[in-house]
Amino acid sequence: MFETFQEMFSYAFLTRAVIVGVLVSLCSSLLGVVLVLKRYSMIGDGLSHVGFGSLAVAAALNIAPLTVSVPVVVFAAFLLLRVSENSKIKGDAFVALISTSAMAAGVLVISITTGMNTDVCNYMFGSILAMTKADVYLSVTLSICVLVLFVLFYNKIFAVTFDETFAKASGVKTGALNALIAALTAITVVLGMRMMGALLISSLIIFPSLTSMRVFKSFKSVVISSALISAICFFIGVTGSFLYSTPTGASIVAVNAAVFCIFASISVIKRRFAL
């Protein structure tokens, strides 16, 4: 076991991937709790498609991918939150509209320029080889920002999630806070996308919090346990993908799904025997 880890970390790209991956899993699990409870689960999925589109455009123009996709996806996140609050088109439908349009734009740009090559495949399904050193620095900085902001605004984030009307009436600036949550989500999605792939990144947001909610019953315990579950699942997934040469993103999701099943059965057993 120890030798496996030693061998894993002897590869510089794997060490980088694990550092960024653990940080991104932490961020996505924390934000995931809020998004799932606010009924915004699909926003992560929608944003990842927007991210794919912007990565495709960045690749075509030969610009560093993160510098293009971070602002574009942050903007899309504001738009989605705004619209799902006060529009005639219902939130989920609008997410689908935006995400498929962005995806289509990305596919069109790709087919005109580079064609369907490995790079594109990596955006879709993720690859841990994609991380450059600059990416790592940016990812580490941004995810630390996300974590710090989440901890600082924890009480207010809880209030806005639990009862937005009450929070607003108490003088909490709910609009600004929602915008903050949207921006943090967007950044996390873009960072995680390179590794997990556009099609799988939303699982990092949804799985850990839903898993924790099977068993834990206070907001704080759900938040802490999803952070732990997310980081552990990521680590097991990466190790598995290293040992058996499976795709990283898919392995992580598989581990998450397995843990979800375990927690779901624990909650059933608990209820059955009234523990």
Add this chain to the structure above:
Amino acid sequence: MSTPLIKCKNVSFEYDGNVVLENINFEICEGDYLCIAGSNGSGKSTLIKGLLKLKKPFKGEIAFSDGLSLRDISYLAQKTDAQKDFPASVWEAVSCGALNKKGFNFFFSKTDKQNIENALKRLDVFDLKSKCFRELSGGQQQRVLIARAICSLKKLLILDELSSGLDPNALNNSYSLLKKLNKENGITIVAVSHDVKNCAKAADKILHLANKQLFFGNAQEYLKSDIGKSWTENANV
């Protein structure tokens, strides 16, 4: 009487072009115990949203006195759909009430925590503090929400349907708690209710709504007036 905290002048509200409240004129003075009565859909909750500045009137004006800010108002909100499957402990639910006291502090201070505990004890839900909010009975949940409002208490307490889910005993306790807060601590109280009979008994002033203003004035006068009689007798049936 003392100075008005909130003055409503010719206030009207609409939703997507449908007027739900028209030409409402009243004032809330310091130390008042005002009951806003009316049946379902009469615009009570809309008016509350207006008072809390959650919704803008399309006509007229809701003016706060100089000393009053949004942070001085505590609010008993109705339960939301999201709370039905929300993992939150009772303590956490009540802790939201401590947020209006904070300037730019990120974490709860010792006084905040003390406040939260006192509110829990006052509503007799201290023993439930680590229980899960969604697993409580409707009445217990309502008591927790009242505790949250009490926790944020400063000058003015606005209650949207105090009675929902409470058994007669808990309801009586809550009414006497309100009375005590009003008389002893000088808290101004605005209670919205379709339980006109009980509410009118407890309050000093009544505002009766049916998409327009039917009555505003003294509680005794209200009970003697035609509209007051018909409503309190209706409630008897």
